[in-house]
Amino acid sequence: MPANLTPEYLQAEEDFRKATTIEEKIEALQRMLALLPKHKGTERIQADIKRRLAKLKEMEQQQRAKRGGSADPFYIPRHGAGQVVALGFPNVGKSALLSALSGVALEVADYPYTTQRPQPVMMPYENLQIQLVDTPPVVGEIEPAFAGMVRRADAALVIVDLSTDECFEQAEVLLKGMATRRVRLVRDPVDDDPTNPIVERAAILVGNKLDAPEAEDRFVLLQGAHGSQLPVVAVSALERVGLDDLKRLIFQQLRIIRVYAKPPGKPPTLDRPFVLKRGATVLDFAEEVHRDFPDKLRYARVWGSAEFPGQPVSKDFILQDGDIVELHL
Ligand SMILES: Nc1nc2c(ncn2[C@@H]2O[C@H](COP(=O)(O)OP(=O)(O)OP(=O)(O)O)[C@@H](O)[C@H]2O)c(=O)[nH]1
Numbered sequence: 125m126p127a128n129l130t131p132e133y134l135q136a137e138e139d140f141r142k143a144t145t146i147e148e149k150i151e152a153l154q155r156m157l158a159l160l161p162k163h164k165g166t167e168r169i170q171a172d173i174k175r176r177l178a179k180l181k182e183m184e185q186q187q188r189a190k191r192g193g194s195a196d197p198f199y200i201p202r203h204g205a206g207q208v209v210a211l212g213f214p215n216v217g218k219s220a221l222l223s224a225l226s227g228v229a230l231e232v233a234d235y236p237y238t239t240q241r242p243q244p245v246m247m248p249y250e251n252l253q254i255q256l257v258d259t260p261p262v263v264g265e266i267e268p269a270f271a272g273m274v275r276r277a278d279a280a281l282v283i284v285d286l287s288t289d290e291c292f293e294q295a296e297v298l299l300k301g302m303a304t305r306r307v308r309l310v311r312d313p314v315d316d317d318p319t320n321p322i323v324e325r326a327a328i329l330v331g332n333k334l335d336a337p338e339a340e341d342r343f344v345l346l347q348g349a350h351g352s353q354l355p356v357v358a359v360s361a362l363e364r365v366g367l368d369d370l371k372r373l374i375f376q377q378l379r380i381i382r383v384y385a386k387p388p389g390k391p392p393t394l395d396r397p398f399v400l401k402r403g404a405t406v407l408d409f410a411e412e413v414h415r416d417f418p419d420k421l422r423y424a425r426v427w428g429s430a431e432f433p434g435q436p437v438s439k440d441f442i443l444q445d446g447d448i449v450e451l452h453l
């Protein structure tokens with residue numbers, strides 16, 4: 125046991141031991157991970173907690189799937205490189221936009237309350253698939269179950285209607301409504317801290333129907349009002365304007381990187397990226413490739429962000445999107 129474990133950490137560990145449900149165990153492990161001092165001496169414990177978390181989350185998903193999802197229609201199993209939930213008032217074009225982004229036909233109609241339940245679709249982005257979730261409209265207060273769905277997601281799209289002056293109130297109500305449910309939607313979220321009652325999620329404020337009269341003027345005002353809190357973009361789902369920029373921004377807001385494995389003496393497997401959190405190290409990558417690798421790893425060579433191709437780097441080298449890594453055991 126390394127030194128410097130705080131009483132709070134030991135309490136979390138105790139809670140983990142006593143936990144009887146999967147949810148309680150996950151909560152305790154997340155607290156342990158947050159409270160664990162991060163240095164060389166705790167690397168193994170960190171890896172161990174992460175491994176147990178991953179396993180429990182998988183079990184939690186399987187349990188939920190078995191219940192048929194009937195218990196919570198807002199529980200959408202995560203697929204692909206990340207999950208992005210759309211939210212917005214009735215008739216603003218949520219379904220039209222997610223259809224345009226994904227190529228999947230969702231029900232679109234010129235009257236409100238068309239979408240009745242959350243509906244996931246996959247959006248191809250370069251060599252990744254990103255999951256987008258279309259949702260029923262928000263009216264008035266945001267339901268706790270709806271907020272829970274946004275909290276579980278990796279990012280959110282707040283969609284407003286630039287064809288009407290109501291877009292300003294829509295943005296206010298949605299952002300405030302989520303904050304009331306203790307989810308702050310921002311450009312740069314801080315890492316989850318289980319001791320903080322408010323979580324932050326990466327989000328994008330999307331003004332749709334840019335093709336409508338005066339939409340551009342409204343977009344400028346919207347940007348002025350919210351641009352400091354989160355990125356604001358304008359699109360037209362109907363005329364397919366701004367979609368490529370939005371896709372790139374969605375990828376950026378997922379805050380992930382793609383890293384490719386290169387077995388020594390062989391070419392890299394470029395068609396199969398490992399998806400890691402931004403800021404991930406060679407050690408994190410090794411963990412993804414094989415659970416035994418972090419212990420056996422001696423050094424790695426990196427192509428891409430390294431100073432020269434194939435540069436030998438240490439375990440704590442921070443990887444960048446597109447890096448190719450050769451692990452030496
Ligand atoms: N002019 C214009 N109309 C759009 C655009 N996107 C969607 N619409 C229209 O807006 C209406 C509502 O679109 P939906 O995609 O059904 O809206 P929604 O937000 O999913 O609506 P609910 O499911 O009821 O919440 C439809 O008539 C669409 O054709 C756009 O970019 N420009």
Ligand SMILES: [Mg+2]
Nearest residue numbers: 218219238239
């Ligand atoms: Mg809809």
